Amino acid sequence: MTVSCDVVVVGGGHAGCEAALASARLGVDTVLVTMEQAAIGRMSCNPSIGGIAKSHIVFELDALGGEMAKNADYTGLQFRILNTRKGPAVRSNRAQCDKYAYSGRMLAVLQQTEGLRIIEGSVSRLILTNGRLLGVETIDGSHIRANCVVITAGTFLRGTIHIGDKSYPGGRNGEPAASGLSDSLEALGIRIARLKTGTPPRLHADSLNYAAMQIQPGLVPPPFFSHAARTEWQMFHVEHRQGSDSVFHVEHPPSMLRPWPLVEPQLPCYLTHTTARTHEIVRSNLGRSSLYGGFIAGTGVRYCPSLEDKIVKFADREQHHVFIEPEGRNTPSIYPNGISNSLPEDVQLEMVRSIPGLENARILDWAYAIEYDFADPTQLMPSLESKLCEHLYLAGQINGTTGYEEAAGQGFIAGVNAARNCLGRPPVVMPRQESYIGVMIDDLVTKGTSEPYRMFTSRAEHRLALRQDNARFRLHARAKDIGLLSDAHLAETERKVGEINGEIERLSTKWDEDGISLIQMLRRPDVGYRSLSGALAGLSDDVVEQIEITTKYAGYIVREEQQIARSRHLEEQAIPAWIDYKAITSLRKESIEKLSRIRPLNLGQASRIAGVNPTDISLLALVIRRGKPWTEGAGC
């Protein structure tokens, strides 16, 4: 069988879904190949979306026209805000989602998207003729011919699952690994290395003693990620306040797209902790752990360590948190967050039962560690297209990241750029001064990674300006260029930007009786916009929020902008194609090697390569300004 399309996306995880949706929604004929349709958008590990810095990515996806924010909002079980007291720059939303509803809704969205087909199959190799990429082949020999290929294979490439001293091939619990594709990538010269990650056991909800744990309720009103859910919630409540008879309110019957109403009561999570006994059990069985028994070679996630890691590396801690999180409304499965491990089954059981509230826990699925192939992301361009093979895009965990949000952010950009490639439009490159997605991709393609890459707010130099609350406004121009949002939405954003700027301007020229400008008043920590004497009544909450935060952060944001401006000349200085690093004899060997390998687009990117120092950058700047290829002693 042969199928033809413009863009084929290999993998139906969080990266693959965003890639396929973005591509199809841009009007490009798109096919998504997945091993199993039911596994589309599956949350293989913790059933939650968001968290610190990851939430920023979800907001950015919503601002650009991605799906993740809506999918989390409409299938969320519990919504919280983290870092409330630490200010807007690091404030982050986090939603526990119904694992099955999340997956089901995403599948329904894909199925209802025009120009998008889903094909079940396992891709075994790339089809290439004379170096030209023609599509992919599945293990049953079918061909999917495409102009562009987006690989979002997650942990499936040569995936190996480890439980204690047992190991077997697998891409995820109960799912087969993909073996051939890595060979195809390696044949192109793509460097493949191993990473590992892990997941905790799943427990039966009825076997837990919740009285021994601390309850963690959700927040009302729920802090949503998406503009759509926020708007709907607001309309609903305005109607109720006005006592209307739901004239404007449309009752949505439950469907895959909307499994329950937004006002459905939230489910609580619970908090418990490990004990001295837990630590003792782990310590005395370290030799039987896949990780510590020497069965795993891949590098693990430093920021989301396994229980073995926590107990070995942080031996002075007497206990660690364990969060008890429901996996759905209609499943007894509980995700105990914080005890991911690779211990043998008998040890896992003993260990789990040493935790308060889990004394009689029944285990539904065992914890495991998984090792998988990832491709060196420095071999990608910032568009996520491979430097080694035109029309080939890589996104998600295959690029060395961890997390659904990181995967979705890359998937979206890869999908957009594959589609634009087909449409003959230039790729979208996200600058790191503008978004977390930009920071992440720039980090990956410039520095690479030797461990699973997770987003942090501290990775963003311009953290005060890159907030989740202003994603819609700061990404407006980018969203317009990408073209996935409705004209009405874009026009509304534009109007609000005008209102925000206009009002800040007005406040700076309005003075109270004591000669203090209203903007100065608003800068004070405890003064809100609506309490100002001259405040306008008609401004919406999101506009007021922007006026307040922008004003209070103004001094610092200006400083950050000055710093951005200081390095802007480096960002703007493109490195021409004729540059031959090997011929610049005064560059150090390490720099020559790294610059030749990564081939940065501009001096800014070059300056961020680890091991390239300011002297090298000055030298490069000189050579570029000379405007001619370097030769030893030329013309001197």
Place this chain on the structure above:
Amino acid sequence: MSIGDEKDTIAGIATAQGEGGISIVRVSGPAALAIADSVFACHSPPPSRRDGGTFVHGQVTAGDNPPAGGPGATVVDEAVLLIFRAPRSYTREDVVEIQGHGGVVSAQRVLRRVLDAGARLAEPGEFTKRAFINGRIDLTQAEAVLDLIRAGSDRAAAAAIEQLGGALTSWVTTTYDDLLSLVGGLEVGLDFPDDEMPPLLIEESCRMADAVGRQLDRLLGTWDEGHVVRDGVLTVISGKPNVGKSTLFNALLGTDRAIVADHPGTTRDTLEERLIIDGILLRLVDTAGLRDTDCVIEHQGVLRAKQQMQKADLHIHILDASQPLDRTDRESLSLMPPDRTIVVLNKVDLGVTIEPSSIAEYPVISACFLKPGAVDNLKTTLASRIARYSGGPARVTISERHRQAILAASVDTREAMSLLAHGREEAIAPAVSLLRSAAEELAMITGRVYHDDLLDRVFSRFCIGK
């Protein structure tokens, strides 16, 4: 100085301007040897046919016609010519160095001759810049070399050599590391939810920020010393007209540099000469006498004198011991910090009428400059006043670029500290933004990549769960 003009051949005087045994005119670029052929007369073969790494004795001649070395050619200077061929030279270009027989005037005549023959006058640091462009030295070395070139005394040279060896780097790195620990602790507080965090110690962070601020200030303190080491101690001789400033100036230099006369107001402009005492370079300045005057020229001289006094690192203020202290002297003295001033009482042989208590704050030297050995006492006192610039081996000194960076880092750190001092968690993100900027300023000195360091710092020490 634009890039892309390395086809030029440049020339400049490579030795210090002043009296010296030898002066060197350096010529670098593709035409260096051809220029040598046309200006330098020696026995056959001509310079352009000689090997690199050789030297030849000869004469710099005054013009091409009659031909160099031929009968009738005027000799500018007797000289030794050193030949370096690319790439085995300082700039990796063809280089010739003409070593003449000292003296500013003769070196300038040789240079003019070389420029007439087709070279372009080198801009400051241009030889070093070419060495850098052609890959002979790196940027930090280039900076140190420039300091070394500009160094006016042995101690300045020692400091420059120290910087080449990384003393500054290690000072800055220590402070940078402390800053990073501080930022790292705060970053963890921002990037992980409270329930996973060790309790945030804002107070502790404040204390660390304060310590970093103080370290930066100490480093800035070396600027003062550094500029003195590089540029010399600006020592200004001041006083009313005809108290003997120029006499003292000449006596200290041991020459008759300034015109001396009994007529008050003889010195109308400031004169500057270099003097080395105990290995420390002094820039000794003689000024016009301080008085109200109707003479426009003299008035200008007084203004200049006052400008110099404002910039002075060290004051030598001369009083006429036979006259009581008047308003002009009191005003002058009020502007002079006692630890940077020496008061000299001249003309003690005419009787002392000055009130000792009025100048009790200052070290006072009594003298009669007309007597031999009169300034020995003063030299000893000068040596003790400037001793703080010579404590032991040369310490770290910082350049203007470093000073700007450290100053910016210091300002940012202080501001972050005052933000944190309020104890509000909301202030952490802006404070970290300031501290990051401080760290980046320091990283620019050492050339380290701030970002990678930080993440390693942040994530190696903390146990992170959810």
